[in-house]
Amino acid sequence: MSLPTQQKALILPSYGPGAAFQLSTRAVPKPGAGQVLIRNTAAALNPLDFAIRNIGIFVTEWPAVVGYDGAGTIVALGPDVQGWKVGDVVVYQGFWPADTGVYQEYTLAPADLVAKIPKNVSVEEASTLSIALATATCALYTAPGPHTLGFTAPWEEGGAGKYKGQAALVIGGSSSVGQLTLQILKLSGFSPIITTASASNEAYCRAAGATHFIDYHTTPYSALKSKVEEILDGKTPLPLVFDAISVDESQKAAWDILKPGGKLVVTLPPLIEGAQPGVETKDGKTLVMAHGSFGAEENLKVSREVFKLLTGWLESGVVKPNRVEVIPGGLNGVVPGLERLETKGVSGVKLVVRHAETA
Known part of the structure; x- marks a missing residue:
């Protein structure tokens, strides 16, 4: 040619x-x-x-x-x-x-x-x-660091469905990053998966994997914690919040929702006072800022696995x-x-x- x-x-x-x-x-x-x-x-x-x-x-x-x-x-x-x-x-x-x-x-x-x-x-x-999938998979599964949490990936031994019975919250589920994050969390078995978005996008979010939906127009960030606690009813741990919006109000609401041991992924520069990316705080919480680049050196191991699997995921509808x-x-x-x-x-x-x- x-x-x-x-x-x-x-x-x-x-x-x-x-x-x-x-x-x-x-x-x-x-x-x-x-x-x-x-x-x-x-x-x-x-x-x-x-x-x-x-x-x-x-x-x-x-x-x-x-x-x-x-x-x-x-x-x-x-x-x-x-x-x-x-x-x-x-x-x-x-x-x-x-x-x-x-x-x-x-x-x-x-x-x-x-x-x-x-x-x-x-x-x-x-x-x-690509960017949305990199933001989700690399932040979740690359070994722990300032941008990454190191959860067991669903393609690793014992990884598929590993987090069944543990809740996750995705703020901004109708965004590109939110959509791919919902799907990847479902692969890892997180349940329930709660998300926020406009009511017009509820079906879109549920199709991606959300089991519970919160309309951000009727539940402002100031009321998000109580709404999430109502859904979980004190029975299910919430180890992860993924904030695909990451404005000041959403980050603060997400951080407030987490209990000791909880982890927060933000997609914009962190705004939580006293939280250093990748370092557990005195109250036992950890924040990371996602770096949505498959080509970043730290992400290459995860990135290569994702691209090996991506065609099959798309063909089967596991990833949309x-x-x-x-x-x-x-x-x-x-x-x-x-x-x-x-x-x-x-x-x-x-x-x-x-x-x-x-x-």
Whole structure:
């Protein structure tokens, strides 16, 4: 297959006040050892994208190509890559270097961190998975640290259903992270699984694994503890709260709900006074800040296992992708889509663009 030397890409020249994405061209990268080159079909938008534009988090080289949830077709293999062939349709996660960002036509990815998309899942649906799945699985199952808790993974011996009879609370169950967390907690056997979201998303959350639902419009964070205690009735331990919203009020409510020995995962910088990530506090609680990157060194063991299992999970329906809203215009649709995300104009769906629609 003859590949072009140049490609369309959404470039971010710098970050900070006034920084703006620009549709431009850049060279098509060539896969090195252990890499595949993917022709992108779809990319999902994330709040991380505008956070990088605003404050430059994680990215160290500029101009940058962001976008970290992708899916497409393998078009070239690195010299030592086995187990993949040109034409395989895969889901993958983008990373910080520009050649590995998703908002461009061609992206490099590690060959051991991609998974084939089964026929029962669309490419657009698959593109919504990676960051949310990484946030859930790595935070829960990577060995304990500032970002991770070290629960026994469901694929490990004795891990499937291990936490039956232990409750978990997911704040923000209709969010992308919340949806994947609900599904993964169900795999681990947590029960009951309580979640919060808008009433319009109750069925969506229950389909993902929630056994009990709390409408945050009628139960504010100030009343969340009493509502959770009412559900548990003093009979079931609650070892885990996963806060997929992680604003000040939700973090404080989550921390207040936990008893000694309880663990809290937050997805934004922690706001709990006196809690150092990964360190048990004097009252026996532990907080970690999830790092939703499959490519982070600390997460690689878990990440490789997840990608080995992901095709089967999707095929069987054990893991389901997010609901999708496709934004027209290809890469030109990213900026208006991010504006909607930044102004909280999205609920219960993942915004996706199709690269082929880029004018």
